[in-house]
Amino acid sequence: MVVEPKDFARSVAAPARDTAAPRLSPQIGTTVPRGFRPDIEGLRAVAVLAVVLFHAGIPGFRGGFVGVDVFFVISGFLISGMLWREVGTSGKVSLRRFWGARARRLLPASALVGVVTIAASAFILSPLQVKTVAVDAITSALYVSNYWFIFSGVNYFGKDSLTTPTPFQHYWSLGVEEQFYLVWPVLIIATAWFIRRVRRRGGRDASTPAPGPYVTVLALVAVVSFALSLVLTYIMPPAAYLSLPTRAWQLATGGLVALTVVHWQRLGRVPATVIGWAGLGTLLLACVWVKGSSDYPGVLALLPTLGTALVIGAGCANAEGGCGRLLGLAPMRSIGRISYSWYLWHWPVLVLIPALLGHPVGLVMRLAAMAFSAVLAVLTWKFVENPLRFSARFRGSPRHSLVLGAAVTAAAVAAGAITLVGTPAPVGPGPAARPLVIGAEPTPPGLPLQEYDTAVREVFAQVNAQVTASVGMTAVPSNLSPPLTGTAAEVKSILANGCLRSLPFDGSQPECLSGNRSSETTIALIGDSHAAMWNPAFRRAVDDRNWRMLLMAKASCPIVDLPLTDHLNEMSEGLQRCAQWRAGIMARMRADPPQLVVVSAVRSYGAHGTAVWGKPGFDPFNPAWIDGLGDLVHELRSYGSKVLVLGPEPKLASVATNCLSAHLEDARACEVPWRATNNAGIEAESSMVRGNGGDYANTVDLFCSGDRCPPVVGNTMVFYDASHLTKEYSQALGPAVGALIDRSLAHD
Incomplete structure (x- = not known):
């Protein structure tokens, strides 16, 4: 999951008690504190822990997937605040500088994990799964995997014990974030342009922006996006869960907190403490109470979204008090610092270890996988994230940062393409089987009804005899139809x-x-x-x-x-x-x-x-x-x-195709009981x-x-997915x- 650099959080945080008092920006009329927000870094830790514990199947965290919602609100808060301040101080937004910073910060680690994941998948998974994963890798590297998964009918909450889920499934949220980074500054620029144009026509000063119009735009985005999310949750659940238009309201909610920070800063210590704890409690309630079988995001997504907004808003007034004291503890901040890399690594490790071992793993092994992915995250943060993030060469040059992002993205796409082309098509190792053939002529009209009943019984018996002969099939036939x-x-x-x-x-x-x-x-x-x-x-x-x-x-x-x-x-x-x-x-x-x-x-x-x-x-x-x-x-x-x-x-x-590809030597694993x-x-x-x-x-x-219902009868595959008949x-x-x-x- 995307994690913002902490220097973005400095300019929107409430001052710590040992820092200088906040100054007032004459251009935007909003306090711009200098203190670092340790509570936001700790909030990232809560988010990534929730997601990792959920994916690892740790009891008590059935709603841990809402950690992604937390990241969305945090990103909306940090990015919207940063863009608004740039508009307020310079009157414009430098897209090259903004996109360059995002590319330098996020793309190298994402590309590294993507390349390692596709390489490991090529050695561990079946050929058909590798080809599918290669396409997933390419779309993930291009940050459009969320729409690819929607098109492919991926069920984020699906449980399938017979096949391995794609190790790139978690990249959907990175796609949402990167699309947000493309759209959001353009929206801010368009709003600023429109405001200046209106003010100049009215003869008013256009050099001093006010947050009101931007708040209105974000509120409108939030309302429309939330309404769309509600509708699609019931019509097209994958689209509701995985797309930017249905998640934009959560990003906009964070943005609304950023643009109304002056009001949050006026909260007294006691109200801020109460609001912060209430927000954290709401968020934790969602982690343990919401479940994947619920209609999500829908109305239930309000719990983690508003809970996160309350925690961030309360921290604007009292970042080191209330729940901020807990979130700002050193262990929480340490986890928060590696949260991006940990999010990237944890899912491929959890997916590929059982595939490597050839069987599902228990709780102890899943905990070990979590620890291993955390170690990989620390190494990635230390040797990839931080060096490139703080490199003078890249930090001082948006062009170099953009070139870096393009280069690592191209490398990840190339790795996926090479794997896709170089992986042979899976072919069954079994001997060629006889095709399903049924011999029956149309029954002439005008016969007694029992004649037609007999004809039905006989032709059904022909089919069933061939079905029975295919029960217990081991090796998939080499002449499988369709392939x-x-x-x-x-x-x-x-x-x-x-x-x-x-x-x-x-x-x-x-x-x-x-x-x-x-x-x-x-x-x-x-x-x-x-x-x-x-x-x-x-x-x-x-x-x-x-x-x-x-x-x-x-x-x-x-x-x-x-x-x-x-x-x-x-x-x-x-x-x-x-x-x-x-x-x-x-x-x-x-x-x-x-x-x-x-x-x-x-x-x-x-x-x-x-x-x-x-x-x-x-x-x-x-x-x-x-x-x-x-x-x-x-x-x-x-x-x-x-x-x-x-x-x-x-x-x-x-x-069916995934299961048979994963069990070419024993198709019995893909049989289903009636x-x-x-x-x-x-x-x-x-x-x-x-x-x-x-x-x-x-x-x-x-x-x-x-x-027993076999997946192949003779040489003919019965279903091409889980429930639709093949044409053959x-x-x-x-x-x-x-x-x-x-x-x-x-x-x-």
Whole structure:
């Protein structure tokens, strides 16, 4: 995590009792004390300890991730105060000097850790993971990894015991900070320019700035950013957690404290002491009470943010009293000094040691990893951070500092690129396996219903026999299809040329027809991404019958109309345009009813319409979902269509490609047990669907044998992530879904 140099803290700190009294700047009308703020350095120690203890899994620190929020507020306070003082004294901001100082201070240590981490990963991790980590390294070196992680769907709080998380995951916060350093001075300059222009037009003195307009700008940034954070916490949690626009309010909060420092300095000793302890208590409460499964950042982020602001604000009046006395202790300050390097080192060490040993590690080993990373931090601080930070050559030349930053960044990017290109693609060591092949012809119309039931049983038995033969597979087949590096093609396939709608603010649905468009028989497949993943299977079945097919799907939108009783969820639903999208689909079904409507969806929508994978205690077959599914089937049947609802598929414990790449010699590690709790939910769904005139297909036999669900069947990989079918496996199941179609159309 980024830590500001302590000389920045001098000019915003309250004076120590043994220092000269503060002087008054005639330009800005604000006290500019000379004392150093030991409490801020100690506050950094609290922040980094919270993060490290959380990542190390130390009991009692389940909310330690809020330490990053503390760093954001500290950075906002220090940087905003420094920029404001520069504007007040010179009327402008030197971007070269500012960016040069940031580059000299932060980039060398970050690049060093990045290069060492990618080198260690190349020796320790599997080839596919190394390639992924190499991309992470490149984006981290360029300080855009936070957006790369959002795009990649990284879950900061995800627990995956089968694969190693990226050792660059913590660089997301450095990305937020560096983007802040690019944007913030430009914002200050723009504000100063606007103020001067307005004052000159009004005939007023433009040479003496006042903090009021800057406070207004920061307050506006804070309000807008906080509102965006609230909304995205429920719509796109990764974006809410990892992006600058949703974290800017915390940086702006620190800035507001800096620009109102004169008011904080007027606090008496007793009020300052009370406020400081209250702030520290609030911060510590967040460290032990907030949990990763909460909706975060959201409203809960107010705890560490306001707590930190209160500690800093109180310290402006009494830095050495109250909680400042605790924070200013020598051990706390020592930890604070190495906090940046410790933050950089701790996560790669914690991630790579278990990967090196080949098994998860216990508490003692995690404590040892923390200590080892602290030693690396001390060495980095002593031999990299400080020498470059205080070098006369670089300190006196913004140009040299910028060149230094560019050079170390280029070295880190090059290390990632060389690793990406030089790492061979992972190939299974096992013998070539037979592909998944199903032999079944369409069942002619007009037969007794039991004939169609028999056809379904027989084709499902064919698939299940091959699934059973693949349970316990050790070495991954050398002819694995798709290859482990083929994820991009799989994602492209499921998007189906835009037929799977995936963007918020868009409730439209194109007319995605395929097959024989002149056919009088239409099969409609509707739902979310778990409907789109079945598209290759139904396309094959429809083509075999010379019919036409209609695909209508939108990612993360429930096809079932679930009740919305929470205002934030109503906002989320509105921004996603889910209701508008569902209404359009139903209007299309009503205007031109297909012969058969197939419904497929993930079972991860809560009672209020939000996706809640990973929420402990959530029942994916809750009553709201069951009732809504029955209503959907009833409505579709009223239009004259027959309805087939596909049951749920298993969900792997990790991304299939990552897990298989890490266990090329033993694919059994990537098998997943079929959860027996699903059976009761499937029975409830089936009863509700059939009670409303629809047909229901329990698909578990297509994926599992008994309670084991293999990641590879024959030579075909089943899922390309944790829950979406590969195009190849879906297409292979065409005869099976074809039998289901025939039975549903024959069903009265």
